Amino acid sequence: MIVIAAAVLVTMRVQSKTPTLKNVHTLVCMGASITQLASGPEGYVTLLQKALPDVRVINAGVSGNKSPDMRRRFQRDVLDKNPDLVTINVGNNDVWHSFDDKHPHGDGPNGNPLEIYRQDVQAMLDMAKAKHVTVVLLSPEVIYEDSKNEQNRKLEIYNKALKEIADRNGVKYLDLHRPFLQVIDAYQKRAGKGVNLLTVDGVHMNAAGYRLMATLILDGLGFQARK
Amino acid sequence: MSFLVAAALSAVMSTQALPPMLKDVHTMVCMGDSITEQGASPTGYVTLIQKALPTIKVINAGISGHKAPDMRARFQRDVMDKNPDLVTISVGVNDVWHGFFDNHTKGDGPNGVPLPKYVADIQAMIDVAKAKNVKVVLVSPTMIYEDSKNLENKKLGDYVQAMKELAHKNACGFADLYHPFLQVVDAYQKRAGKGVNLLTVDGVHMNPAGNQLMAHGILSTLGVRSSS
Numbered sequence: 345m346i347v348i349a350a351a352v353l354v355t356m357r358v359q360s361k362t363p364t365l366k367n368v369h370t371l372v373c374m375g376a377s378i379t380q381l382a383s384g385p386e387g388y389v390t391l392l393q394k395a396l397p398d399v400r401v402i403n404a405g406v407s408g409n410k411s412p413d414m415r416r417r418f419q420r421d422v423l424d425k426n427p428d429l430v431t432i433n434v435g436n437n438d439v440w441h442s443f444d445d446k447h448p449h450g451d452g453p454n455g456n457p458l459e460i461y462r463q464d465v466q467a468m469l470d471m472a473k474a475k476h477v478t479v480v481l482l483s484p485e486v487i488y489e490d491s492k493n494e495q496n497r498k499l500e501i502y503n504k505a506l507k508e509i510a511d512r513n514g515v516k517y518l519d520l521h522r523p524f525l526q527v528i529d530a531y532q533k534r535a536g537k538g539v540n541l542l543t544v545d546g547v548h549m550n551a552a553g554y555r556l557m558a559t560l561i562l563d564g565l566g567f568q569a570r571k
Numbered sequence: 572m573s574f575l576v577a578a579a580l581s582a583v584m585s586t587q588a589l590p591p592m593l594k595d596v597h598t599m600v601c602m603g604d605s606i607t608e609q610g611a612s613p614t615g616y617v618t619l620i621q622k623a624l625p626t627i628k629v630i631n632a633g634i635s636g637h638k639a640p641d642m643r644a645r646f647q648r649d650v651m652d653k654n655p656d657l658v659t660i661s662v663g664v665n666d667v668w669h670g671f672f673d674n675h676t677k678g679d680g681p682n683g684v685p686l687p688k689y690v691a692d693i694q695a696m697i698d699v700a701k702a703k704n705v706k707v708v709l710v711s712p713t714m715i716y717e718d719s720k721n722l723e724n725k726k727l728g729d730y731v732q733a734m735k736e737l738a739h740k741n742a743c744g745f746a747d748l749y750h751p752f753l754q755v756v757d758a759y760q761k762r763a764g765k766g767v768n769l770l771t772v773d774g775v776h777m778n779p780a781g782n783q784l785m786a787h788g789i790l791s792t793l794g795v796r797s798s799s
Contacts, residue, residue, distance in 0.1 A: 386767075523762045526758070526762070527758055527759050527762060527763075530754070530755055530758035530759075531755050531758070531759075531780070531784070534751040534754065534755060534784060534787065534788070535751075535755075535780070535783045535784035535787045535788075536783065536787045538783065539614075539779050539780050539782075539783040540779075540780070541769065541780045551767050551768075552759065552763070552767050552768070552769045555763050555764070555766065555767040556759070556762060556763035559762065559763045559764045560762065560763075
């Protein structure tokens, strides 16, 4: 009797989940400061956890990280947690920091070259695949709220590379960059520039920015987050 | 001598820099409700207008909770007695919103201001200002909760339309803030869903992004191109 009830319950739970979320018990969110800060009440990791109460959601974001940093700690911070699914949000710092110390064209030494970025993402995909962990790649979002600046143009190139890697490896890629810029453009067309709408500083999210991230991720996982 | 020339040049330059609607405007009063009262904060819309128009004295005459009859009642004291050359009147949010108070889900409650009364009070303020050659810019109400389809905003749309007609009939300036607010909210919610405020702190009162949108809309109506 108890066994039948348990079996029914398990069946219901599995049915209620979308293909990407099927049999997912543990989800790790790999990323940089945007992810690290996302365990606050309004953060995207918290919003994912609220939307997926049956899934254990682990925050593996570390401020300032670029792809080599994430690759280096991927085994310890992701695979050792035995996840079924990992989201990787990487690229903002790789591009942004290349503008440090007055390198207005993004060719400074603090950035991470595109080729290394590609290799590191591929290496993380290989490690996850070997352990049968599903990967969802999350594009970097925005570097300053200006769709036309050099930072966002360079970010576009990294996004394209990320999508190519995803396609080649048959993993899911979610474009967060374009929706962010579309909302910012719709606002600035009517309000002009100068005030941040989705971020607190042009890069790190406010509540509205985190909400946008969470909805795009949940939608991408096949979970209807939009009302 | 050279001092006089310099002073004259400076005066000419500052006059030339101002658009026709702001010609000979030295004092401007912003009449309104809590949105205007809070517009005096460092990120508020009145502060942003003052920063964009440094040669004009901008006076905040917003009082929380006020509707058209309240503003009409204090229009002489809070606006005319300041001897302004131009007045902006931001009115309508409370007139509609408060009509929904105490479970009046259709907005027909006793705390609201009916549309004919709203129109009559604004017309009265326009008449008082015009009699003293004070230019009037009507600033449309913005939004009642960040949901373009709710009953509050549907009703607000009627008040915005009535204000637009008043502006046309009286040859006043008109800043439509209602449509830009709802358009930006819709563009966001199409991608992010509902539930988090984008332009306000509580669905009605502005955050810095909402204040910037207001200031930009009003300055555009005044003919000022804000830097972007």
